[in-house]
Amino acid sequence: MNVNIDTKFITLLGDPLRQSFAARMQNKGYEAAGLNMLYFYTETGNEHLGDIVNGLRYMNFAGFAVTKPNKIEVLKYLDELDPLCEKMGSSNTVVKTPEGKLKGYNTDGVGFYTSITEEGGIKASECVFFCFGAGGAGRAMCSVLAYYGARKIYITDFYPEFAQSLVDDINKNFAPVAEFVPKGDFSKIAACDVVLNASGIGMGSHIGESPMPKEEMKASQLYFDACYNPAKTQFLLDAEACGAKILNGLGMSLYQGAAQIELWTGGKAPVEAMRQELLDIIAGK
DSSP states (O other): OOOOTTOEEEEEEESOOTTOOHHHHHHHHHHHHTOOEEEEEEEOOSTTHHHHHHHHTTSSEEEEEEOTTOTTGGGGGOSEEOHHHHHHTOOSEEEEOTTSOEEEEOOHHHHHHHHHHHTSOOOGGGOEEEEEOOSHHHHHHHHHHHHTTOSEEEEEOSSHHHHHHHHHHHHHHTOSOEEEOOTTOOTTGGGOSEEEEOSOTTSGGGTTOOSSOGGGOOTTSEEEESOOSSSSOHHHHHHHHTTOEEEOTHHHHHHHHHHHHHHHHSSOOOHHHHHHHHHHHHTTO
């Protein structure tokens, strides 16, 4: 594409980002939709997040995307929050309004739920869930499960205060279905239908690691990892080896990305073009 004075920019704020396919998928979507937009990466953690967000207010941005570890921290720098985003306590999508305000949304939950229902065959109201990770992705995933009537959601995190905070927020804002599990306690997993990894373990510098022992896995369960690069984390490889159904975060990324485009542009996202681009990436094209 040709970048000109009218080009609207989107940047993804997070760390690490080297494994992300988001820019290629998003830019293919803009191209297919005939949009003069460009998506690129800004690798940053919490330390300078406020300065960066404030700078974006005064530049030619339609908004920006947010990923680990900034999805919760970013809330303090926004002017408005969508009601569901506010309940979740996490934002992955920020829109710059015509008035110049920054409004936070969360499309992770939409993308995740569409993926596990359409690709995983899961109905939340019939299932018990166990989630590793209570950061931004974990918040979105568990919150949307509670919203759609999950029977029970067990939540654990390397930082116990994060898990307890998410449990409290879900029980207060959605439904009293969440329960805190101490780090390293795998006793509740046997009673679950779906095991979720939103911890980031298995990607970036943690490739080859899993949040749980292989011997605790059961063939009757579905294992979902929010990571999609690598396509099969150690968590998913172990689950597959024991005969369980597995699902990575590719569909979650596709559907949440499509929802982002619709928020930033007000138009329909070219989902199939974006899906094909992701499949091409996986195929090494």
